[in-house]
Amino acid sequence: MANKAKLEALLTLINTSARDAIAMYERYGDVPTIDQMEPHPLDDAVDQIALKSAIRTLEGACSQLCTTLAPPAHTAINLVQVYDYACIRVAVRENITNILLDYPKGIHVNELSKIINIEPKKLARMMRLLATRGCYNEVDTDVFGNNRLSLILHSENPVRHMVSLHVEACAKGASVFYETLKDPKTAYSYEPTDAPIMYINNKEGIQGTFFDWMREDDSRRESYHRSMRGLNGIMGSLAVLTHFPFEKYSTVVDVGGGIGAFSLPLANMHKNVKITIHDLPEALVQAKGIWARDCPEAVAENRVEFEELNFFEQVPVKGKDIYYLRNIIHDWPDHESALILHNVRQALGPNSRVLIHDYVLRQLSRKQAAVEASMLGAVVAPEPLLANFGVGNMRSYQQDMSMLLLHNAKERTLQDCLTLSTAAGLKLEKVWDLAEACVLEYSAA
Numbered sequence: 001m002a003n004k005a006k007l008e009a010l011l012t013l014i015n016t017s018a019r020d021a022i023a024m025y026e027r028y029g030d031v032p033t034i035d036q037m038e039p040h041p042l043d044d045a046v047d048q049i050a051l052k053s054a055i056r057t058l059e060g061a062c063s064q065l066c067t068t069l070a071p072p073a074h075t076a077i078n079l080v081q082v083y084d085y086a087c088i089r090v091a092v093r094e095n096i097t098n099i100l101l102d103y104p105k106g107i108h109v110n111e112l113s114k115i116i117n118i119e120p121k122k123l124a125r126m127m128r129l130l131a132t133r134g135c136y137n138e139v140d141t142d143v144f145g146n147n148r149l150s151l152i153l154h155s156e157n158p159v160r161h162m163v164s165l166h167v168e169a170c171a172k173g174a175s176v177f178y179e180t181l182k183d184p185k186t187a188y189s190y191e192p193t194d195a196p197i198m199y200i201n202n203k204e205g206i207q208g209t210f211f212d213w214m215r216e217d218d219s220r221r222e223s224y225h226r227s228m229r230g231l232n233g234i235m236g237s238l239a240v241l242t243h244f245p246f247e248k249y250s251t252v253v254d255v256g257g258g259i260g261a262f263s264l265p266l267a268n269m270h271k272n273v274k275i276t277i278h279d280l281p282e283a284l285v286q287a288k289g290i291w292a293r294d295c296p297e298a299v300a301e302n303r304v305e306f307e308e309l310n311f312f313e314q315v316p317v318k319g320k321d322i323y324y325l326r327n328i329i330h331d332w333p334d335h336e337s338a339l340i341l342h343n344v345r346q347a348l349g350p351n352s353r354v355l356i357h358d359y360v361l362r363q364l365s366r367k368q369a370a371v372e373a374s375m376l377g378a379v380v381a382p383e384p385l386l387a388n389f390g391v392g393n394m395r396s397y398q399q400d401m402s403m404l405l406l407h408n409a410k411e412r413t414l415q416d417c418l419t420l421s422t423a424a425g426l427k428l429e430k431v432w433d434l435a436e437a438c439v440l441e442y443s444a445a
């Protein structure tokens with residue numbers, strides 16, 4: 001493709017993918033606007049595969065076009081001069097979204113400053129940065145109000161807890177990433193205790209893994225588990241509920257299921273299944289409280305049971321239909337992941353299935369991407385987009401870094417997944433491509 005034709009092709013991709021997304025919004029109501037103050041009905045749809053596919057192309061093509069046409073010095077500084085997370089940390093810590101709910105016409109920074117005790121001119125600058133990104137409206141000079149995006153930061157929104165995890169723990173780990181790569185103690189280590197977040201925690205006298213650190217503080221632990229409910233929307237992972245045929249099965253074991261971020265919607269949508277949630281004791285205490293409040297009928301009808309399990313040391317409850325592991329294997333380096341899968345394998349009956357729900361990292365080589373896409377039953381990015389959709393798939397690579405920073409762990413390519421699962425005695429049966437993450441379905445080999 002000639003150079004100019006590539007740019008034209010990117011413009012066409014932007015045009016068609018944006019029009020696809022617009023048509024989807026119109027099916028649910030009006031199209032959203034940047035300053036809209038209410039959520040759109042499509043925002044919480046269970047199945048967002050079509051929308052996420054369109055946005056993957058749109059984001060990939062927009063970013064590739066800008067990077068191609070802008071001077072490189074411009075783009076290089078754009079990559080690093082990013083303070084959104086520092087400003088959002090202030091907004092979250094001070095519950096600015098909650099406060100703004102009482103001011104539907106907006107609040108002047110001088111008044112907001114008195115409520116949260118932050119110097120008004122500094123406050124105005126960070127609010128303006130965020131409003132420029134589309135998070136909060138500047139309705140008049142120095143007067144700020146909520147919008148559809150800032151509402152996500154409300155204290156009751158589970159996504160806000162995932163935002164907190166990123167602006168606190170991940171940012172802390174990222175600040176010493178380079179040092180961990182050069183320090184002889186950590187440089188070649190894949191021990192979870194040597195993850196960057198623990199490198200910095202060690203200096204503050206805290207030992208162990210991220211999970212040890214997370215568990216020891218009630219509010220940190222509760223926020224972490226609540227953040228998993230945020231993943232439903234962030235990764236669009238609940239699409240599995242409408243694509244995988246849960247109606248054909250009667251038992252599901254949610255291994256490392258936490259508070260049941262996946263199992264709660266499962267219990268609401270597929271009343272035929274009996275669910276076992278396996279996790280560590282503290283997570284299950286929180287889980288029981290949440291189920292009693294949010295899904296008491298499943299508890300009353302004995303459709304859910306909570307069973308303590310350390311997945312490194314114990315075999316899950318045996319002979320059930322489905323063993324579901326969402327965002328579990330990516331939390332651990334290969335050695336620990338192999339132990340978990342080995343234990344899960346021992347629980348399987350002849351017809352059991354294991355569903356591993358994580359990102360599958362795409363290749364940048366177009367040839368390799370085509371091979372893997374055919375195995376995944378997925379589409380290769382249309383040319384001239386980068387073969388992995390470029391920035392359209394950015395979160396999988398960012399998440400890979402988050403796993404490194406928090407756990408010394410990783411997201412995996414399809415080949416990485418196959419190597420692990422084959423060694424554990426699992427046979428890949430089918431791949432469910434859910435546009436952002438994938439579900440790999442295995443049987444006992």
Ligand SMILES: C[S@@+](CC[C@H](N)C(=O)[O-])C[C@H]1O[C@@H](n2cnc3c(N)ncnc32)[C@H](O)[C@@H]1O
Pocket residue numbers: 211228229231255256257258259260261262278279280283309310311312325326327328331
């Ligand atoms: C990233 S969260 C995923 C939670 C859930 N699968 C979901 O997607 O919402 C990881 C989970 O693994 C659990 N976990 C960590 N170490 C564990 C262990 N040794 N045995 C069992 N569960 C563990 C944590 O308590 C947490 O609930």
